[in-house]
Amino acid sequence: MSVYFAIIYGAILISLLVIVCLVKYVFKQDKGNKDMQEISEAIREGAMAFLKRQYKTIAIMALIVLVIIIFADYFANASKGSSYAVSVAWHTGFAFIIGALCSAAAGYIGMYMTVNCNIRTAEGAKKGVNSALKIAFRGGAITGLSVTGLSLLGITTLFLIFGGSSGSDMLIKQAPSLIIGFGFGASFVALFAQLGGGIYTKAADVGADLVGKVEAGIPEDDPRNPAVIADLVGDNVGDCAGRGADLFESTAAENIGAMILGVALYPAFGLKGILFPLVCCALGILGSIVGIYTVNVKNESEDPMIALGKGYIITTIIVLILLFFNVRYMFGDVVIKGMSVNCGLLYGCVVTGVALGFAFVLITNYYTSVSSRPVKEIARSCETGPATNIITGVSMGMESTAIPVICISLAIFISYKLGAAALNNIPNAGLYGTAIATMGMLSTCAYILAMDTFGPITDNAGGIIEMSSADEEVRVVTDRLDACGNTTKALTKGYAVGSASLAAFLLFSAYLDQVKTIIGKPLDYWYSVDVGKPEVFIGGFIGVMLVFLFSSTAIRAVGRAAQYVIMEVRRQFKEMPGIMKGTQKPDYARCVDIVTKGALKEMILPGVLVITVPILVGVLLGKEAAAGFLMISTISGVVMALFLNNSGGAWDNAKKLIELGAYGGKNSEEHKAGVVGDTVGDPFKDTAGPSLHVLIKLISTITLVFVALFR
């Protein structure tokens, strides 16, 4: 087995070396003139101050949860003997802390790199697109590799600590369920990172726009706007730290879910089945590294999006090849029920997962890109005013859930059937097939994250250029990169929902598996939940309700936090008349401070809601009700996230389409109507939607951690 651990740690080591090279590359770039450095410094300070305070808040809540975990695990297992109960409690608690710390570290690294890359990208833009593209993307890649590397490192090491190499069947089989604590810790931090960041970014954005653009009539990113730095900080804390934590959590949760199913197949596979997802992850990191280094544009007029897309395709091809050999190598000699495992079919699961990832990116592109039918239709509806714009956007967003759901359904169905056939229809074989599909989908995660983090870096670089009044031709470069960054942000969001939806099924199955183990039923094919029981129906009702209520609180939080910004900006404009004349510098720091406090305050309610409701359902209504709750909340969470992300993205680009000259063009009545849609879409696509990705996985890990407590 040591060869697998060698591959895993080897990949982690390689990625560490690459990270060092990338950091060196980024830091040797020029930091630009004093004006630019001043702005960048303000962004850096604001972002780091937010992160520091946010982590403090999260740490306090995490400690409370930790105590609850330890006590809950102890009492739930007390009947099996005190020393066993203590052991379970400490192991889970320890894993929880490690998961939370790793997630926080991933967020910190990502943020640190972004705020150091933005100014260098801005300066690089003076040399041309290729130079800026490389700096921004390699900066993003540092985040991508750190996040995936840390996740893999954390889980593998915990597995070893918990007895993964002990040779003891009992310890090995028990380890994955103890590592759930890691997933819970990761998703706990991710929830607040995404919520707090999402609220911050949109509160600053909406606040800056409403007073700046609408009331004072100054352009976006104008240095006279006191909230402009807060807005730029927001891009980092929302898109970068938030999405990083989200995908850290995805890889962690899905690795753990797959490992738990690997345990169910232990009699057939031995340790291999548990280690397979981790090896896939390691190979995915290696493939992503190659892809990352291929990204550059040949000539300056080339579309940077094509370069990024090329890198993604290269990554995908390498990963597909590596996983092909991995499947053959790991399962080629396994014999089940007297027949060898069909590696071709098993590899089909990998392909299904990769295809689903691709499909989600394409569908998101269709529903949100400037040139697509839905966006054009939304832009056209602006001709009859903001109301028809909203109506069309809402209905388009709801429509956009259909094809993704059909794709998810097909992917689950196909990989399930392939897996069952490949493993000669032994129990849990089909499920393991879907787990493999999930691993296939997530294998390109590091590259995807690099593309995602590229977004806020270019966005910030554009802001710095705008504020430091650089030449027009530099602006053209940053504008092109910024447009490209907006696209990658939207597409990676599609990828994140797709992975969350597969995770939903995987973790739901893992939950059923855990229940089965806990209640001590024989490991028969399925554990049945009596859907006819009123408790299950009620659990389901509460599940859908939680998704709506959570979205409501997340959206409302943005509105409330934005109010603080609006009032502060108005105050500064009023009390410091020199700002508008350009003779007085606005107090950026105060705005940053106010939105930080506001976002952190407003993230508590939705966060606490997501953590308490699943536990309450399980404790009050029992395990079966929790199953109904889990299934229906995750399903409706995915659909709601698709609706929120896509409608928000489509409104955003419908406005852009009008700004590009269509349907009335900039500053027309149509444009005003378009701005309304864009503003409505902001909290949809950047706060509630992405937070729902985390919610889906958090509900799963939370029920898994607390299942022993349920009636």
Next chain:
Amino acid sequence: MSVYFAIIYGAILISLLVIVCLVKYVFKQDKGNKDMQEISEAIREGAMAFLKRQYKTIAIMALIVLVIIIFADYFANASKGSSYAVSVAWHTGFAFIIGALCSAAAGYIGMYMTVNCNIRTAEGAKKGVNSALKIAFRGGAITGLSVTGLSLLGITTLFLIFGGSSGSDMLIKQAPSLIIGFGFGASFVALFAQLGGGIYTKAADVGADLVGKVEAGIPEDDPRNPAVIADLVGDNVGDCAGRGADLFESTAAENIGAMILGVALYPAFGLKGILFPLVCCALGILGSIVGIYTVNVKNESEDPMIALGKGYIITTIIVLILLFFNVRYMFGDVVIKGMSVNCGLLYGCVVTGVALGFAFVLITNYYTSVSSRPVKEIARSCETGPATNIITGVSMGMESTAIPVICISLAIFISYKLGAAALNNIPNAGLYGTAIATMGMLSTCAYILAMDTFGPITDNAGGIIEMSSADEEVRVVTDRLDACGNTTKALTKGYAVGSASLAAFLLFSAYLDQVKTIIGKPLDYWYSVDVGKPEVFIGGFIGVMLVFLFSSTAIRAVGRAAQYVIMEVRRQFKEMPGIMKGTQKPDYARCVDIVTKGALKEMILPGVLVITVPILVGVLLGKEAAAGFLMISTISGVVMALFLNNSGGAWDNAKKLIELGAYGGKNSEEHKAGVVGDTVGDPFKDTAGPSLHVLIKLISTITLVFVALFR
């Protein structure tokens, strides 16, 4: 048993006599002057023309479905012998036709009365509030009594025809599942009635407002607006015919669901268990009649809403008393497992149901009434423009789903436990408890429908007064009644969702029961669905997706149909310049014609979607997937309907609040922002939301009818 049939037919006879009296009362009222009659005649013609064409479209589709039902039922049962299969096929098909015809008749009667009441109410308003109130409400009562009476008559008679009084155990037990065809027919017609009517009313409303109010700057209901008659027709076809069909369907579906569960308890109760829901319905009609006659205002300054509320409370009290004795009378002497049935606990189920109905009305009132916190907050958010208005409304609408879901959960849980305890924990006892709660809730249905239909009548009366340039003091009277009608419309919508949600659980259980019967498993406590199967998960995914996709198509349909109206009104304004000067009469009929065609065309896609998807899921993925689909689509349908209804209602009243002078008042920027919210909310609350009520029940009846075909 004949005493029960006597009560049922007696109640139907009494309600028929009352209807005759009410019709006489209405028709002897004065029809007003020639101007008014002309307007009323135009509305009458438009409404009837729409109904005629709509029924033609529905008839064609119903015939197609009928053929499918007969073939499907035949082939699904062919294995049990040809003559049996033929019998099932014809019985179900016959029930389907009767259900469809009864539903259509109920819609026709309601519409006919409304268009004849509106002018008399308008004329009555000249005498004062009491006179107008009595005419409008008694007109509404005719609809209420016809709808509930027809539903009861249809089901009871079918039960007798299908062998309910034959004394043959087999025929009696089989009859309820054959009567499902009646429910399917009713919900089939209801879906299109609600969809077509909902699209019509909002397309005309939005179209008239956008060109009339916004573009031409003329007030609402101005006779110069060519779409004004279409708008008034819309109130009838949407609120009156649509809601009538919706609640017709509710009583039908829930009676049938309860009867199927009554069959499951046949060994304990005999025929009584099956007839109990029908007797409850009959007593509910009698109670409603008393309540209807109490409605009047003592002095002219009294709020008509208080009079309506008083009548509702009187109805509820009488019904509670009647049902108390009915429970004692029917179940007092039943002995189960050697112990007599606990009638007190069983009566507790009735009270739970009645309480849930009340709770829904109160919650709806809280979230949508002018004086409530949510509406005030939405109105205040208009200060920062239309975008914040939409954001606040959406998040408030999502929030508003929480308390209703908790209430539903409690009601299901309590009535289930009470029922189980009352019937000494025999199988299905708990379910029968929830069925009794449903009957309790629906017992006041006739009165609720009277209140609901009161809405469009007063709305129309106000329009007629407005257009015929009557005195200011008459307008005050109709305005007061109109405001009251808006409230009753909103509250009855809450009641309709509440009943749909209980129906969802009841029909879901009936489905599980049918599956159990078909696959021939012993009548054990529960039939388990393996929620871990990927098919079930996929079924659930498709279920949530269908709710989103259906809402999308319904909302979009309004936008599209409104476009036709907008273009026509613009054309008339342009080509007939005399209209705006008041020298030329607009071509109302053409507008009515155009919106009729548009609405009928646009209702096809969402309608066909709802009918085909459940059958596809069942046929392709099997019975268990259909169960997952059914459960999750109904649950998410209820939550989505709550969101759409409440956000729409709140936006509507937030705008009204501003018009009353708050936050800027009429014609301010805030008011403009409020109008945007109101326009967005229109298709939410009057098209998609109410259509979802029907969808919830239609999906249940459709799976029940086609279950034999499922894998």
